[in-house]
Amino acid sequence: MPQALDICIRGGGIVGRTLALLLARERLRVGLVDQPALAGAQPAADVRAYALNRASRELLESVRCWPADEAAATPVRHMQVWGDRGSELNFDASELGSPALTWIVDVPVLEARLADAVRYQPQIEVLGTPAPARLTVVCEGRASSTRAEFGVDFEVMPYHQHALATRIQCEKPHDQMARQWFAHGEILAFLPMGGAQGNSVAIVWSVSAEQAARLQQLEPVEFCRELENASTHTLGQLTLASERRVWPLQKAQARQWSGRTKDGAWVLAGDAAHNVHPLAGQGLNLGLADVAELTRVLHGREYWRGVDDEKLLRRYERTRKAGMLALDAGMDGLQLLFAREGEAWGALRNWGLQGVERSGLLKNWLARRAMNF
Numbered sequence: 001m002p003q004a005l006d007i008c009i010r011g012g013g014i015v016g017r018t019l020a021l022l023l024a025r026e027r028l029r030v031g032l033v034d035q036p037a038l039a040g041a042q043p044a045a046d047v048r049a050y051a052l053n054r055a056s057r058e059l060l061e062s063v064r065c066w067p068a069d070e071a072a073a074t075p076v077r078h079m080q081v082w083g084d085r086g087s088e089l090n091f092d093a094s095e096l097g098s099p100a101l102t103w104i105v106d107v108p109v110l111e112a113r114l115a116d117a118v119r120y121q122p123q124i125e126v127l128g129t130p131a132p133a134r135l136t137v138v139c140e141g142r143a144s145s146t147r148a149e150f151g152v153d154f155e156v157m158p159y160h161q162h163a164l165a166t167r168i169q170c171e172k173p174h175d176q177m178a179r180q181w182f183a184h185g186e187i188l189a190f191l192p193m194g195g196a197q198g199n200s201v202a203i204v205w206s207v208s209a210e211q212a213a214r215l216q217q218l219e220p221v222e223f224c225r226e227l228e229n230a231s232t233h234t235l236g237q238l239t240l241a242s243e244r245r246v247w248p249l250q251k252a253q254a255r256q257w258s259g260r261t262k263d264g265a266w267v268l269a270g271d272a273a274h275n276v277h278p279l280a281g282q283g284l285n286l287g288l289a290d291v292a293e294l295t296r297v298l299h300g301r302e303y304w305r306g307v308d309d310e311k312l313l314r315r316y317e318r319t320r321k322a323g324m325l326a327l328d329a330g331m332d333g334l335q336l337l338f339a340r341e342g343e344a345w346g347a348l349r350n351w352g353l354q355g356v357e358r359s360g361l362l363k364n365w366l367a368r369r370a371m372n373f
């Protein structure tokens, strides 16, 4: 009879794989349930690039999965945010004494590195279906079926916005600058890719559902013309370099992050536990912070406690829920402020951006909070 697992991780996304690699190093027997691709189907490559902070970088480096090539993890040295009436907010890495404000990481490259590392880690068993274990960690993303199976309430607040993501080739180099435009309730982000000298960007355009559908169906040339206008021609002529994909946006959090069934203990991590607006590029950073905290709690447990010890798992839940609180309040305010149309909201946005730009301390605090310094 096969030996029972210590940990069964359900979901082989970035959160699940990173956790599997870290727990395997703790000499735990880890099973990783990876959803098999549909027979004959070639999964489409993710067109996104993630802004990852220093804590995420250090965690991924610790499992040797941070992309070695700078072209796949472009350091952002400057960040510029424009309001709809000419107001501006600027951040600079040198003001924070850091080599970068954040890193823009090519998602398929990171996923491939993690998949390779899992393949060569003998302590991880890749499974097609869940197996009994003392602790089940649910990392199945926002639509987790195991979370529903365990009867966990997932409080969802739709933002009534969709994010359209794609990759763009630009006439001018990005100069290691991340750019964001807030206009008419829409948010457009240009994330620099291809290394310091690169001239490609990953874009995320948060717009209404109807606008997302329209933009997705436009002819590439027309789409790029609209994009050039929305980005005030900052990077010159733009060319579409990938397909356009759309995600509905929501804020969500599970009411309970840990518990027990008759088969063993469980915890949630990553998007299965919480969803935030991509506006501040924090979703995966938060998921990796869950991974770091769960690993820390399990690593530091007293010798008489098992990996399924309730006290231990509640400690993880409490710490991570507290970590979410501050960010949540800030994100809600920003989303509310920036996703509204109308004169009054526009004036408030401008006033807010100018105020932050002039207030050295608040600006510095905001930057450090977002970058996790």
Ligand SMILES: Cc1cc2nc3c(=O)[nH]c(=O)nc-3n(C[C@H](O)[C@H](O)[C@H](O)COP(=O)(O)OP(=O)(O)OC[C@H]3O[C@@H](n4cnc5c(N)ncnc54)[C@H](O)[C@@H]3O)c2cc1C
Pocket: 010, 011, 012, 013, 014, 015, 016, 033, 034, 035, 048, 049, 050, 051, 052, 139, 140, 141, 142, 143, 144, 145, 146, 163, 164, 165, 204, 247, 269, 270, 271, 272, 278, 280, 281, 282, 283, 284, 285, 286, 287
């Ligand atoms: C447009 C957009 C831009 C974003 N930009 C950023 C950014 O710049 N920075 C940032 O930090 N975050 C960003 N995010 C958020 C980020 O995408 C998520 O937070 C992150 O992908 C969550 O990772 P995860 O591993 O928890 O979940 P997922 O990536 O959803 O992975 C879950 C995995 O579990 C698998 N699975 C699902 N159900 C089952 C099952 N029943 N059994 C087995 N496996 C299952 C899935 O196939 C998948 O492989 C962005 C999100 C969007 C939509």
